[in-house]
Amino acid sequence: MNNYYIKRTGRAVLTLWVTVTLTFGLIRAIPGGPLEMLRARLVRQGVDPSRIDAIIQSRQQESQPIYVEYYEYMSSLLSGNLGESFYFREPVSDIIIDALPWTVFVMVMATIILFAIAVVWGALIAYKEGSTFDTASSGLSILLSSVPFYVLGILFVVVFSYKFGVFPARYRTSPGVSPELSFLFIQDALYHAALPIASVVITQVGLQTLAMRGNSIQVLGEDFVRVARLRGLSDRRIATRYVGRNAILPMYTGFLTLIGFNLGGSVILEEIFTYTGIGYYMFEALINRDYPLMMGIFLVITTALVLSVYIADLTYGLIDPRVKSGDSNEAY
């Protein structure tokens, strides 16, 4: 039993370590390396060329063996220091602390909503399997899944923001609205998040619905559902405790993983909506070759995904009694 948790913890730590090492290696693999980046930054800042040369020279002299650099990189990361953004000239950690909650808010909301819809809709069509409703719903699900979320996002901005002007085209809140626990703020935040959330929900709900449909159909064919009917249980109880519960179980891990996955997708989504979450800053960092910010956000998104998978693993035992006794889902 403990073995299971130790394994999962080890895997999470290992993944984070690999990612950190990867970013360390990537920064050094960038054409020109850190010193060229420094030179470029100094040029942008308008520093005198002869002074730049002197700075680079002195840096070259103090350049250390790679393992020392690695050690320093690791220890500064562990103390929460992600470096300073070239482009925004701010500590990377400050940018992330400001932006992350907004992205998490949008993506967690979107994922919860789309799973809620998928569970209900998928179960309904499973019950009506073979009907016109089933055919139409399955067809619609497939059709929706063939639209990338950013395509719908672009359409939303063009239609609802530019053409009709009913939704805002940019930013997390209206100017002047400050983050506080007020009705106005919450309303304004939701108003700005509505289109991004909708474009994720609409484009991703289809495949989850089909997955729920497949699971439900399989559970409906199980003997225990037939026995439950013979035992006289109400249709409602069978639908929730028997079919629903057993059909949702396999989707639980997918739910948490999708939140992490969507955090990655936020780069495109937030660029479209000019929604200043971590995805937007990641985009700015990519375009402006702002490596500290880029790697910092990459690390944060990876950590978020690792954490959500880790939480899924740890809590799965709470909802499925079968895994309590050990790593029986190891094979899957």
Next chain:
Amino acid sequence: MAIDQTTDRRVYSADDPIIEIRNAAVTYDEGRSYVLDHVSLELERGEILGVVGESGSGKSMLASSLLDAVPSPGHLTGEITYRPDGEAPINLLELEKADRRSLRWEDISMVFQGAMNSFNPTLDLRTHFEETLRAHDADIKKGLGRAEELLEDLYLEPDRILDSYPHELSGGMQQRALIALSLVLDPDVLVMDEPTAALDLLMQRSILLLLSDLQEKYNLTMVFITHDLPLVAALADRMAIMYAFRLVEIGDTRDIVENAAHPYTRALLNSTPNLDAPLSEMQPIDGQSPAPINMPTGCAYHPRCPLATEECRTEVPDYHEVETDHGSACYHWQASYDEVPLLHENSPGDTTGGVDE
């Protein structure tokens, strides 16, 4: 192809029937073919009836029909009458939904093969018992008391079992817990469809013994459906043999085992292992049993039968009375004694559990 075997009622009638089946038929393609082909049968109050048939003979359909629980989109026709003690008879197929729901499990209950799949893996056993009691508006406390007594009768520790999830129990424990669950509402009739198929020989034997104890203690009528003739011969009072969706022979267990009067039953007896007989004497039946879509005309057994004549190929045989309460749907039942000799002496008592398929 539909036949009517009701002409001679004597062979399958009972003195005090608790369930009467008339012409029960199940079709999945609007009558073009049948997976239960007009079977008539009466169940004596308090008896144990063993129904024997090989895979694909329609015996599970017969079991489901007793609760009007044929899996959709199957269509069940005929007449199935339940006669509760001292009350008006009930026609199962004409019941309202609510009445049918309360009849199942309260009056007629069922144990499926494969107990592992009969429990919801995400609920513990206590919940299974409680929700069943609640669904039938029974007293939960009294019902759980009865459940504990049943579990004890089945040599299980009630507290441990009730607090377990299905996957925490062994196959034999699950099967016994399922039997307890099926009896928790004190039904009159218990239908069991291959209840021991997935268990080892030892567990099969012990469950059989427990069943006969339960039958006495709770005054149950039991239908035990299996492919394993020797297994059920040790338990059943009467036996019915199914072949290709029809009943081909019915009679007291002793008559069937010692004096089988249908060539198929006799071949079946010869194909089953017996402790007294060496394995080399076992004789498999040549050929395959037919599928519902491809039923031979006349007697369905004729392509495999050494006694088949022109009559067998064209006309479905009626029951012939071999002795009182012993019928055989064969024109040549008398000839079968000589033509299909039994390889070894059989008696209901000395049979073993048979070998798992």
Next chain:
Amino acid sequence: MGSSIPGSNRVIPMKHTESDTGSEREFSFGAAQSEVEVTTADRLREFYREFIYKPGLVAWEDRRTRIGAIIMGVYVFIGTIGAWLYREPSTNQSPRSLRPFETLEAPLGTTGSGQDVLAMVIHATPEMLIMILSGGIFATGLAVLIGTVAGYKGGTTDRVLTTFSDVMMSIPGLPLIMVLAVVVSPERAAVIGILITINYWAGLARSIRSQVLAIREHSYVEASRTMNVSTPRILLKDIIPNMMPYVLVNFANAARYVVFASVGLYYLGILPTSVANWGIQLDNAYSQAGALSGGGTMYQLVVPMIAIMFLALGLILLAQGMDRVFNPRVRTRLAGESGSETDDEDTAAPTEVMT
């Protein structure tokens, strides 16, 4: 080759069983055991029949597979012959900002710089197809390799490969690709396809591993092993053919991921613009959309969007159709008309008499 099997056109009377009545078709993918040594050509032909022709025939039965295959066929046609026939896009090849359906010269209109929109869409197709192919082959190939070896070998090999897959799986794909794209700046479509699926294979490798574990228990693999057949041979002959359908489904899924991700990257402007892509069109059109808020440039957005969506639709339909046919888990409970749902025991094909 004149080695046609004698009597191969003899009509063998089929014995009807219940499974013939319903739409449920069973195959046993393990049916192609060849105990006797046969020539390579025979084995290839056998392989083709058992693992490509027959499953293909069944997959074709599903309407979704058919529509998906037709859509893919159209794209392949556009990407090859279409791109060869139709002119290449260039600035000022036609009057600027033409609306669609105004002239035959540029049927779907032109951009603000006078580029033929249709030409842009058509000439982005070949690279997209190459990306799909390279990404799909890379992802499924690596997944099959790592999954089968891990599942079959077990022990330390399994532990190392599984941990590796787990770690790869836990790194978020899109940000990783973006960071790599900035660092590597890939220009060739084939390289971009591989880059996008750089860690996509990991999840697939895990599920292939668990399937291999299951197949390994099958007696025929057991038999090959006890007969002292080498591991690569067992993997190639018994295990991988068994997973072909599953791999094909995942190939289509990986391909769809490549479409979505590559267009997204091009849209963001992270990938070098040397390769024509619908994402670049989206980006150009969208950056003007604000200025021309009347929606006058909508067609410039809609045309590449349709190209993306139909390609994705074709791939989803293929995946869903194949999955439905091959995956018994998804096979519906109504599939067997003879009520095989809860009555497996009784309607199973007639077997030998008991014991």
